[in-house]
Amino acid sequence: MKGKATSFDIAYRAGVSQSTVSRALRNSPLVSEKTREKIQQIAKELNYTVDKNASSLRSQTSTTLALLLFEDPTSDDSLVNPFFLSMLGSITRECGKLGYDLLVSFQELDADWHSVFKDSNKADGLILLGYGDYLDYEAKLRELVKHSTPFVRWGAATKSIDTCSIGCDNFHGGWQITEHLIKHGRKQFGFIGAVHDGAPEFRARYEGHCEALTRAGLEANAQLQKNAVNTEEDGFNATLQLLAENQPLDAIVVASDLIATGVLKALEQKGIKVPEQCAVVGFDDVPIARYTKPALTTCRQDSTAAGVMLVDKLVQLIKGEPVTDAFMKTKLIVRESCGTQQ
């Protein structure tokens, strides 16, 4: 035989019709066990694999998911948000488990996502990670909804768009981590991380932070909140700005671990001892957090569970089953940078 074997080749050898081969290979109950076994045996001998393009074309379903990664606008070319990277493993594995292939793509915000993947029948649904600026992103989400493209995303739930989002309880996380510091005697807080409509997750963390302060009878000082997008460099610069306020500080709550690495760097440069003089806490629990000196206390988002859930929900959506948003609990991971045990 030249070229790849087709279902016709198998049919010929098995002495049955091509339709029967197709049914047998997909374990249709319409085929007798004996016939099925014979056909599957021959298929194995011929190293036969169903042609994906033909079956997808005919059945109008690709059993492929597309993962779209959006980068933060300022991040360097080769750097992907490490938190998303850590989701990749479980997303890939879960896809494999459910029999889906996974297309991965870095997206520019100006592309037409729906046409690129869904309209061309490359993928049955989309997983969205990250977004750059949230406002532009929201407009894109509306497009997807309009085209009734099945998709799920990691991020904050929104009332304004009817989408399935999976995110962690950022408000609770911000509260949790701040409350821990207060309980251990910290009183003068700074906060580093962008707080505006373009970054709803950072904002929720900040609001949780403020809530903890209020409940403890402390006051959030807006002057001690400095914006930073998700980079080490921004964290470094924002910290210098914060210190320039010349206010007493014994703790800095940071909106992400990546930013926190820059905070630690700035404090070290200024000779401020962490955690003795100033506690620092991050958010995410990316791999790096274990290696900083002092090791970073942070708020873990379970990226493995998140990846599995994103895939599961998307597949449900594709099958037309009802799905709900998921809101994951965060977990306080105490290391050295907050100066407490446990």
Added chain:
Amino acid sequence: MKGKATSFDIAYRAGVSQSTVSRALRNSPLVSEKTREKIQQIAKELNYTVDKNASSLRSQTSTTLALLLFEDPTSDDSLVNPFFLSMLGSITRECGKLGYDLLVSFQELDADWHSVFKDSNKADGLILLGYGDYLDYEAKLRELVKHSTPFVRWGAATKSIDTCSIGCDNFHGGWQITEHLIKHGRKQFGFIGAVHDGAPEFRARYEGHCEALTRAGLEANAQLQKNAVNTEEDGFNATLQLLAENQPLDAIVVASDLIATGVLKALEQKGIKVPEQCAVVGFDDVPIARYTKPALTTCRQDSTAAGVMLVDKLVQLIKGEPVTDAFMKTKLIVRESCGTQQ
């Protein structure tokens, strides 16, 4: 119109045949400019996208590449080798640039790679990253060659198999980093990293290391080489074994950064000051290397360039163009853990 627009819909509106539409959309010179423009205009209005499955089926080419990631046997479920992760960005981007889609998959060593991706026409070629044990891997490579599946891989070149591999000059890297330490007065070396046929890259680094010692009139002491696979934990344990030899040591050359984090941890636990009492150097320059304390001196493999090259070579291979192995230069990155400037 219900459902997605097809080339027939466009043909109808443009008053031409469907064949002409197909040609016009692919910028065939066989179509007059006027007709082409008209057709492309209508396509845009209808939000038309070529059906990937139909075009792939008909043309027998998918313009899709598959990235197969193999995990080290011992690594935990959600953890992917950070060095490979850092290639992912540039691989994805380069694929986009060349108009290819990218399927990503974690592979078990027992799967039939060719049938899974190439024989089913899901992908035109394969990119292989990592391998667990090299001997099993080699057998798999032979299979691919036998099925004439186009593929490229990151790793050491082999004479025994006719494949396109892209790797760094591990021997030179091992030499370079050791030579640097010798030049700065270190004399008593340990080496941590698996040195056997199952890990040819680590072995090459070790051989380069030994070569540098020999040239300097020093002697490599096999007793001071301890095996470790690519994990922090293994690095930690191997270091304890090394120290238990009770031999004088003023430098440890480590086969990877990930292992080196475990080495640093063990030394800290034993109260051995890095770099004052003992220098430590890694290999790879993964993101974590900048954050350890002391920051890790290491040998950089340019993952961005590597990713681009892997994609470019694979596409050449698919097009039937001749390709050659690539051997990238390593770069010494001096940080704090070796105790020298520059």
Added chain:
DNA sequence: CTGAAAGCGCTTACAG
């Protein structure tokens, strides 16, 4: 349980 036939939406000889 099985087969003959249609058709998914394209690309590409072939003919003009």
Added chain:
DNA sequence: CTGAAAGCGCTTACAG
């Protein structure tokens, strides 16, 4: 430069 037709390799009504 354009069109009519074949066909990529399947899945799935339809008929028996």
